[in-house]
Amino acid sequence: MSVATPLLDRHPCSLDNSSVLHGYLLGQQRGLAPGQRCLWSFTENLGKIDPLAVFGALNVQDQVHFYGENPQRGETILAFGICQSLRISGKYRFRLAQQFAEDCFQRLVPIGNAQGRSQRPYIFCGFSFFDRSSNRNPFANSFLFLPQIQVVKTSQHCLLSWQVSLDSNTDIIDLVDFIGAMLSAIRRVQPARDNHTAPMLARAPRLTAIEVAKLSTAIASSLEEIAQQRLSKVVLATALDLDYGCRFNTAHCLQRLRQQYGDCHLFSWGNGQGDCFVGASPERLLSLHNQQLVTDALAGSAPRAADVQGDRQLGQQLLHNPKELREHQAVLDYLLQRLRALGLSPQASSLKLLKLANIQHLWTQIQAPLPPHIHPLALVEQLHPTPAVAGVPVAIAEDLIRRHETFDRNLYAAPLGWLDSEGNSEFIVGIRSALLSRNRARLYAGAGIVAGSDPLKEVAEIELKLQTLWRSLI
Numbered sequence: 135m136s137v138a139t140p141l142l143d144r145h146p147c148s149l150d151n152s153s154v155l156h157g158y159l160l161g162q163q164r165g166l167a168p169g170q171r172c173l174w175s176f177t178e179n180l181g182k183i184d185p186l187a188v189f190g191a192l193n194v195q196d197q198v199h200f201y202g203e204n205p206q207r208g209e210t211i212l213a214f215g216i217c218q219s220l221r222i223s224g225k226y227r228f229r230l231a232q233q234f235a236e237d238c239f240q241r242l243v244p245i246g247n248a249q250g251r252s253q254r255p256y257i258f259c260g261f262s263f264f265d266r267s268s269n270r271n272p273f274a275n276s277f278l279f280l281p282q283i284q285v286v287k288t289s290q291h292c293l294l295s296w297q298v299s300l301d302s303n304t305d306i307i308d309l310v311d312f313i314g315a316m317l318s319a320i321r322r323v324q325p326a327r328d329n330h331t332a333p334m335l336a337r338a339p340r341l342t343a344i345e346v347a348k349l350s351t352a353i354a355s356s357l358e359e360i361a362q363q364r365l366s367k368v369v370l371a372t373a374l375d376l377d378y379g380c381r382f383n384t385a386h387c388l389q390r391l392r393q394q395y396g397d398c399h400l401f402s403w404g405n406g407q408g409d410c411f412v413g414a415s416p417e418r419l420l421s422l423h424n425q426q427l428v429t430d431a432l433a434g435s436a437p438r439a440a441d442v443q444g445d446r447q448l449g450q451q452l453l454h455n456p457k458e459l460r461e462h463q464a465v466l467d468y469l470l471q472r473l474r475a476l477g478l479s480p481q482a483s484s485l486k487l488l489k490l491a492n493i494q495h496l497w498t499q500i501q502a503p504l505p506p507h508i509h510p511l512a513l514v515e516q517l518h519p520t521p522a523v524a525g526v527p528v529a530i531a532e533d534l535i536r537r538h539e540t541f542d543r544n545l546y547a548a549p550l551g552w553l554d555s556e557g558n559s560e561f562i563v564g565i566r567s568a569l570l571s572r573n574r575a576r577l578y579a580g581a582g583i584v585a586g587s588d589p590l591k592e593v594a595e596i597e598l599k600l601q602t603l604w605r606s607l608i
């Protein structure tokens with residue numbers, strides 16, 4: 135898939151030079167027909183700035199934002215402010231989202247900086263787990279935005295892109311002043327300090343006896359349905375609400391997640407009203423670069439041990455445990471089948487262990503070349519929700535989830551990510567996550583239930599997964 139990008143306007147127009155920028159935008163505005171709106175994307179080099187330090191210094195947590203760290207690609211992304219956005223729900227949400235993205239990319243004119251660099255702007259997407267859910271949720275069912283400001287840091291550089299939407303009514307003086315002030319604030323940002331280490335809650339949170347009883351009942355009833363062969367797998371989750379006694383600082387949370395789970399995909403998704411959905415997800419729904427697709431089958435879990443030998447033993451037991459292997463195989467089979475249904479030829483790597491700070495998983499990586507006519511969002515639609523977070527068959531598992539879970543998943547286990555105009559895309563699955571609202575945190579975790587699952591062990595696994603976030607929150 136490649137969307138036709140308008141001819142690159144090679145005019146290097148520095149955002150730092152207000153009078154040149156003002157003259158340039160004014161000239162462009164004069165050329166607009168009445169009612170016409172144009173989109174430009176300007177690129178600037180930021181040198182060695184850490185996007186997380188920008189997040190903290192500019193208090194991005196209260197704005198609509200996406201923050202993501204990708205350990206495989208060594209890439210950190212911060213995007214905030216809205217240039218264009220779309221809010222949708224229902225079963226056609228992925229197709230409507232695709233139209234929105236194509237329309238934005240078609241209209242967007244990229245303008246490089248003085249060094250001839252231009253950073254492609256991304257469209258950021260947050261799709262809730264279910265295609266319809268209550269309006270009371272803090273996050274829209276499906277929300278896409280082309281950010282006003284995007285900062286992308288790789289090992290080579292840190293580039294900022296500023297998206298400007300212009301019509302004949304835009305006040306260019308105000309706009310240029312705002313850009314100048316923001317840019318100098320960003321350039322002044324100092325590196326973040328890494329000393330936010332003290333958790334306020336001394337003891338790990340536990341589920342209450344009532345919550346454990348509810349979860350055990352749901353697991354037992356799922357096992358009955360599995361025994362009756364209505365389904366072969368379901369992933370049941372719980373939400374744990376905690377009051378931390380003071381307002382969260384999302385940048386500090388991300389800082390600690392970075393220290394503890396640097397090998398995971400860190401993320402924060404903000405709704406602009408003070409709610410942030412944050413996490414350290416080990417699971418990639420898709421990574422798509424230069425028409426090469428990578429996706430992860432990740433399911434089957436065991437704790438880590440403090441000593442090397444004990445840990446290796448737990449890993450070996452996990453690799454040979456028939457119940458854990460069944461859980462994993464359900465995800466692998468589903469992903470391969472869904473990709474083949476799109477006409478792809480996926481290749482699965484050998485089964486491996488993915489060892490994270492507090493837990494280890496069974497992991498198989500799947501790769502496939504992707505023909506250009508398949509849009510990244512068509513892939514998201516095809517793959518979500520995988521049996522790592524829903525079950526097999528999907529519709530029956532979803533029905534069971536709705537009947538047994540007492541909270542709305544909203545963004546938990548949902549696809550979050552971005553796409554660009556060249557068909558590149560990254561989506562993670564929003565697990566090992568928490569919803570932060572003022573001083574309250576809702577932590578989420580789930581576990582796959584298959585024939586042979588032991589309700590007590592599944593509850594213990596969920597409690598272990600809940601630990602991922604609570605330590606990093608304050």
Ligand SMILES: C=C(O[C@H]1C=CC=C(C(=O)O)[C@@H]1O)C(=O)O
Nearest residue numbers: 433434435522565579580581582
């Ligand atoms: C649903 C979650 O994890 C999934 C991903 C990896 C391993 C899983 C498992 O072993 O059950 C789950 O399928 C969660 O962390 O909330």
